[in-house]
Amino acid sequence: MSGCDHTRELLGGHVLGGLSDEETRLVEEHLEGCPRCGREYAELAGLPELLDLAGSADTEPEAPPQSLEEAVLDRFARERRGLAPPTRMPRRGLRVGAALAAAAAVALAALAIAGVFDSERAEAYGHVDMRGHGGGAWAELRSVRAGTEMKLRVWGLERARPGSYDVWCVAESGRWISGGSFDVDANGRAEVELTSAARAGQYHRMLVTRGRKDGRGVVLAGRVEY
Amino acid sequence: MTVSDAQLIGRLANDPTGEGLRTLYRRYAGELYGFALNSLNDRGLAEEVVQDAFTSVWRHADRFDPEIGSFRTWLYGLARNRIVDMRRRASVRPAVAAGEEVEERGEVDRSLDEAMLRWQIASALTRLSPDHREVIRMAHFQALTMREIAAALGLPLGTVKSRSYYALRHLRLVLDEMEVGR
Numbered sequence A: 001m002s003g004c005d006h007t008r009e010l011l012g013g014h015v016l017g018g019l020s021d022e023e024t025r026l027v028e029e030h031l032e033g034c035p036r037c038g039r040e041y042a043e044l045a046g047l048p049e050l051l052d053l054a055g056s057a058d059t060e061p062e063a064p065p066q067s068l069e070e071a072v073l074d075r076f077a078r079e080r081r082g083l084a085p086p087t088r089m090p091r092r093g094l095r096v097g098a099a100l101a102a103a104a105a106v107a108l109a110a111l112a113i114a115g116v117f118d119s120e121r122a123e124a125y126g127h128v129d130m131r132g133h134g135g136g137a138w139a140e141l142r143s144v145r146a147g148t149e150m151k152l153r154v155w156g157l158e159r160a161r162p163g164s165y166d167v168w169c170v171a172e173s174g175r176w177i178s179g180g181s182f183d184v185d186a187n188g189r190a191e192v193e194l195t196s197a198a199r200a201g202q203y204h205r206m207l208v209t210r211g212r213k214d215g216r217g218v219v220l221a222g223r224v225e226y
Numbered sequence B: 001m002t003v004s005d006a007q008l009i010g011r012l013a014n015d016p017t018g019e020g021l022r023t024l025y026r027r028y029a030g031e032l033y034g035f036a037l038n039s040l041n042d043r044g045l046a047e048e049v050v051q052d053a054f055t056s057v058w059r060h061a062d063r064f065d066p067e068i069g070s071f072r073t074w075l076y077g078l079a080r081n082r083i084v085d086m087r088r089r090a091s092v093r094p095a096v097a098a099g100e101e102v103e104e105r106g107e108v109d110r111s112l113d114e115a116m117l118r119w120q121i122a123s124a125l126t127r128l129s130p131d132h133r134e135v136i137r138m139a140h141f142q143a144l145t146m147r148e149i150a151a152a153l154g155l156p157l158g159t160v161k162s163r164s165y166y167a168l169r170h171l172r173l174v175l176d177e178m179e180v181g182r
């Protein structure tokens, strides 16, 4: 066994400080005279110090909740929806001056932001009746570019801190796709239009949660009727 | 073939489905969340950091320049700003003098860098095989010698030595991927 091979075999133990005195001496002697092994050692030598930072070899990192992914994509879809160019351009015909065209563009952009271009067409593709905890909700579902727009009517829910109630579309896989959040008035009612990234056919259940964004927070649930 | 981060960002502007963003999210959200949680010790705030960082990604996709740094570096920078922000807001301790405030900011920066590093090492370790993690646990954290480990695991001494070497090499490789300097 050449000096290099032997040194490589001991290098891990050397860096981790687990060799016998005799082995340590052999490795150190070789490293002094061998730049190649010296470079290899230099790559690993800083690891113990880094390991000390971790404090343990088994800190299991906590994963973010599944709902976060949907929340991120949902916000993206909403902004996209707001910023997306209109699907149809105004009809050709009158020649308009540059200023007028610009004004028209601004007006179109405003319409796009208001969601007019998304909601003006599609018929409802389904609805859902959610029940629980002495309250209920009914939603009409229609396809828009960003996914699904839901017209939601809620009653009988307790007044809660702003942003406490969330709507979810539950995919076949069990994944929760956010439908956004809403607040109820003093009578426990709400009437809102929300958008979810979920698409028709992708999900078959809808939920409303309060506070917690998981199974324990569910206050209303229902099956989607397509 | 894997699509690069830079390619995905380039496509964000014309990505109606959000699939590109989802890919980026799945690549980085886990470690970013861990970093935020480690720094803030609050799940709700950590979620907010991740969401805000990714929001900045698509809003300012044009500011990302792969020539300057990797997507990971950029993303962590975005998250870092948000964390510093939150910590500042959360801190109720009034600064006695302006000098102290400056010092505190440096301290926050340092502790954040350390939190990030600590988090990266911990998460790199979880990417090693159980065998590799075990030998590092025993040799480094329990300060056992190669001989003691061999006896404890009932393995030939040569196996423990080469396993230690490959465990460290693999750890170095994972850290290189995470851009943790040497």
Ligand SMILES: [Zn+2]
Binding pocket: A003, A004, A005, A007, A030, A034, A036, A037, A038
């Ligand atoms: Zn050598």
